[in-house]
Amino acid sequence: MTELMHRIRTARTRNIDTLGQNTFVVAKHIVRNIRSASASHQISRTGAHVGSGVLTYGRPIITMSPNSHIELGNGVVLCSDSKRTALGVSRPVILRTLTPSALISIGDEVGLSGTVVCSAYSVHIGDRCLIGADVIICDTDFHPVDCVPRRHEPIPEPISDDAIHIGNDVFIGARSTILKGTTIGDGAVVGAGSLVSGDVPAWTVYAGIPARLIRYVDAKGI
Numbered sequence: 593m594t595e596l597m598h599r600i601r602t603a604r605t606r607n608i609d610t611l612g613q614n615t616f617v618v619a620k621h622i623v624r625n626i627r628s629a630s631a632s633h634q635i636s637r638t639g640a641h642v643g644s645g646v647l648t649y650g651r652p653i654i655t656m657s658p659n660s661h662i663e664l665g666n667g668v669v670l671c672s673d674s675k676r677t678a679l680g681v682s683r684p685v686i687l688r689t690l691t692p693s694a695l696i697s698i699g700d701e702v703g704l705s706g707t708v709v710c711s712a713y714s715v716h717i718g719d720r721c722l723i724g725a726d727v728i729i730c731d732t733d734f735h736p737v738d739c740v741p742r743r744h745e746p747i748p749e750p751i752s753d754d755a756i757h758i759g760n761d762v763f764i765g766a767r768s769t770i771l772k773g774t775t776i777g778d779g780a781v782v783g784a785g786s787l788v789s790g791d792v793p794a795w796t797v798y799a800g801i802p803a804r805l806i807r808y809v810d811a812k813g814i
Contacts, residue, residue: 632644632646634648634651635648635652635654635664638654638655638656638662639656639662640654640656640662640663640664640687641661641662641663641664642664643664643665643666643667643668643700644666644667645666645667646664646666646667646668646669646670647667647668647669647670648669648670648671648672648685649669649670649671649672649673649675649676650671650672650673650676650684650685651672651684652670652672652684652685652686652687653684653685653686653687653688654686654687654688655687655688655689656688656689657689657690657691657692657694658692659692659693660689660691660692660693660694660695660711661689661693661694661695661696661697662687662689662695662696663695663696663697663698664698665698665699665700665701665702665719666700666701667700667701667702668698668700668701668702668703668704669702669703669704670685670704671685671703671704671705671706672684672685672706676705677705677706677725679705679724679725679766680725681705681706681725681726682706682725682726683706683708683726684706685704685705685706685707685708686707686708686709686710687709688708688709688710688711689710689711689712690710690711690712690732690747691712691713691747691750694711694712694713694714694750695711695713695714695715695716696709696711696715697714697715697716697717698717699717699718699719699720699721699760700719700720701719701720702717702718702719702720702721702722702723703721703722703723704723704727705723705724705725705726706725706726706727707723707726707727707728707729708727708728708729708730709729709730710729710730710731710732710734711730711731711732711756712731712732712747712750712754713731713732713750713751713752713754713755714731714752714755714756715729715730715731715755715756715758716755716756716757716758717729717758717762718758718759718760718761718762718778719760719761720760720761721758721760721761721762721763721764722762722763722764723764724763724764724765724766724767724768724784725766725767726766726767727764727765727766727767727768727769727770728768728769728770729756729758729769729770730756730769730770730771730772731750731754731755731756731772731773732747732748732750732754732772733747733748733772734747735747735748736748753773754772754773755772755773756770756772756773756774756775757774757775757776758770758774758775758776759776759777759778759779759780759794760778760779761778761779762776762777762778762779762780762781762782763780763781763782764776764781764782765781765782765783765784765785765786765799766784766785767784767785768782768783768784768785768786768787768788768803769786769787769788770782770788771787771788771789772789773789773790774788774789774790774791774792775790775791775792776788776792777791777792777793777794777795777796778794778795779794779795779809779811780792780793780794780795780796780797780798780809781796781797781798781809782797782798782799782803783797783798783799783800783803783806784799785799785801786798786799786800786801786802786803787800787801787802787803788802788803789802789803794811795808795809795810795811796808796809797809
């Protein structure tokens, strides 16, 4: 009888524990859905196109030039809160189009922490990319090179060669800067604090100022 009662108590305890765990999972899922719906609503008000399941931590800054486009894929996470990322961030996520017809396109399941993306022509970020804390991605120099006009003239006229294309499954380390005309291939890794201009081939590690080839990445896990 004692053994039977012990088994009954154990079963009850397990059921209570399971119920508690299930309740926590459901509550967490509900909170995530509420946060996602709120984030989508806030971002949509800026004129950006937002996919499903987008999350924001803190408040991003999103500004759009008339007739420009910002597109966020499904499951994108914009982290502007230092409590939510190990390295912290020095600023909120900033997504900004600078000219009419400029485009920022961010694929599915991309994470950005304190990232600045400015587009005068086109910045494309593929699926499943991780963009480290305080990375800067800009397809313009913002000012003319010549000293006389740079104080007063608008940003240089954007051209197609200025476009930035970042492939799928790319990891860009914290505080790196991606300059205009850069193409980063699928699966590439950019080391922290790098300055990138030009082409980074797929499945490579680039790092440094300026960034250079460090080694190749094994793509077998993809």
